[in-house]
Amino acid sequence: MEMIPGRQFFLARLDEVARWAQSSSVWPLTMGLACCAIEMMSVQAPQYDIARLGSEVFRASPRQADLMIVSGRVSRKMAPIIKRLYDQMADPKWVISMGACASSGGVFDNYAIVQGVDTVIPVDVYVPGCPPTPDGLLYAVNLIQQQIRAGGSGGLAVRA
Amino acid sequence: MVAAGSRCAHDAVKITSGRNERTNLPSSQTPLPGSCAVDPTSVRPALDDAEVERVERGDLRARLIALRQAGASMLLDLGAVDYLERVPRFDVVYHLLFLPVSGAKIADVACPRRMRILVGISADDAMLPSVVDLWPNADWAEREVFDLFGIRFEGHPNLTRIQMPADWEGHPLRKDYPVRGFVGEATPRPSFASKSNVPAGTPPSGRVAEALREQVSRATEKSS
Numbered sequence: 616m617e618m619i620p621g622r623q624f625f626l627a628r629l630d631e632v633a634r635w636a637q638s639s640s641v642w643p644l645t646m647g648l649a650c651c652a653i654e655m656m657s658v659q660a661p662q663y664d665i666a667r668l669g670s671e672v673f674r675a676s677p678r679q680a681d682l683m684i685v686s687g688r689v690s691r692k693m694a695p696i697i698k699r700l701y702d703q704m705a706d707p708k709w710v711i712s713m714g715a716c717a718s719s720g721g722v723f724d725n726y727a728i729v730q731g732v733d734t735v736i737p738v739d740v741y742v743p744g745c746p747p748t749p750d751g752l753l754y755a756v757n758l759i760q761q762q763i764r765a766g767g768s769g770g771l772a773v774r775a
Numbered sequence: 776m777v778a779a780g781s782r783c784a785h786d787a788v789k790i791t792s793g794r795n796e797r798t799n800l801p802s803s804q805t806p807l808p809g810s811c812a813v814d815p816t817s818v819r820p821a822l823d824d825a826e827v828e829r830v831e832r833g834d835l836r837a838r839l840i841a842l843r844q845a846g847a848s849m850l851l852d853l854g855a856v857d858y859l860e861r862v863p864r865f866d867v868v869y870h871l872l873f874l875p876v877s878g879a880k881i882a883d884v885a886c887p888r889r890m891r892i893l894v895g896i897s898a899d900d901a902m903l904p905s906v907v908d909l910w911p912n913a914d915w916a917e918r919e920v921f922d923l924f925g926i927r928f929e930g931h932p933n934l935t936r937i938q939m940p941a942d943w944e945g946h947p948l949r950k951d952y953p954v955r956g957f958v959g960e961a962t963p964r965p966s967f968a969s970k971s972n973v974p975a976g977t978p979p980s981g982r983v984a985e986a987l988r989e990q991v992s993r994a995t996e997k998s999s
Binding site: 691692724725726727 | 938939940947952953954955956
């Protein structure tokens with residue numbers, strides 16, 4: 616983006632502006648799976664205030680969501696539902712695997728829990744922690760924004 | 776609260792200047808043996824205040840009907856225990872509560888009669904009569920016991936799995952069920968768990984797997 620000296624307008628490439636707008640309105644899906652969801656909720660509350668990143672609008676419909684935050688352990692029974700929700704989200708879409716359980720099964724190495732949600736859907740950012748601090752999740756959203764501004768379309772895995 | 780004449784055998788609570796000595800306990804769940812609160816709101820009743828009765832499978836249904844008619848109006852819970860090596864292998868446990876009727880004395884409200892019915896059954900003939908007609912809330916409890924222990928309930932209106940997926944095989948709370956599931960049911964492992972040469976910061980997943988393969992092949996080309 617370039618400001619023209621002495622003039623009242625900017626020059627910018629349209630796709631950059633579009634990405635800037637897109638990255639500033641990453642709307643998450645309202646989906647809490649376990650205790651990480653409590654931290655996810657506090658991210659939305661005033662102390663952490665995810666609204667500063669433009670992601671405060673948790674959508675109740677996957678059709679309106681850009682970002683899926685897998686906040687908690689994924690049970691074998693829940694996995695097909697998560698897959699379906701992910702498929703229902705419109706492209707481009709991003710996924711944050713929040714916490715040890717969503718990323719690797721965590722302490723629940725048993726028959727009932729999926730050992731990492733990335734066996735079901737592609738993940739963009741993994742957030743370590745049990746649970747991660749709200750800062751960690753904010754940083755993950757920040758990384759998603761950076762990916763969008765860099766022209767990414769989801770599915771580029773990094774660790775928060 | 777003043778103790779009225781109490782049916783409950785544990786009136787040994789000393790009440791001094793309106794304070795119950797049991798409120799000084801470290802936890803309301805570790806009550807003094809043989810004691811029971813008089814004030815229904817102060818602490819939970821003692822854990823040992825339930826009458827325990829073991830019945831044979833053939834007598835179970837008749838006994839439960841008799842208790843239901845005698846005032847056991849609430850089925851608190853219905854569960855099972857797997858002792859694996861014991862004969863019989865399973866215990867199914869019915870927790871009953873005799874809810875106080877209107878006009879009951881305060882002591883009966885404070886310490887209602889509780890009962891625990893145990894019935895042992897073996898694994899090769901794990902079948903019990905259903906009690907859904909006596910206590911409707913037994914519906915889901917019996918489904919749960921069926922789901923996790925494989926104990927069938929004769930006469931249940933809809934004996935299907937309630938927690939595990941409908942097409943699951945095996946009953947996970949049995950002691951001989953492998954904790955990670957049978958081979959066919961074993962939970963899938965993330966692909967990066969089996970790899971040691973993955974560059975930090977890029978665990979392969981989904982669409983990234985292809986990109987990573989390229990990255991690895993480029994790296995091997997460079998080194999060769």
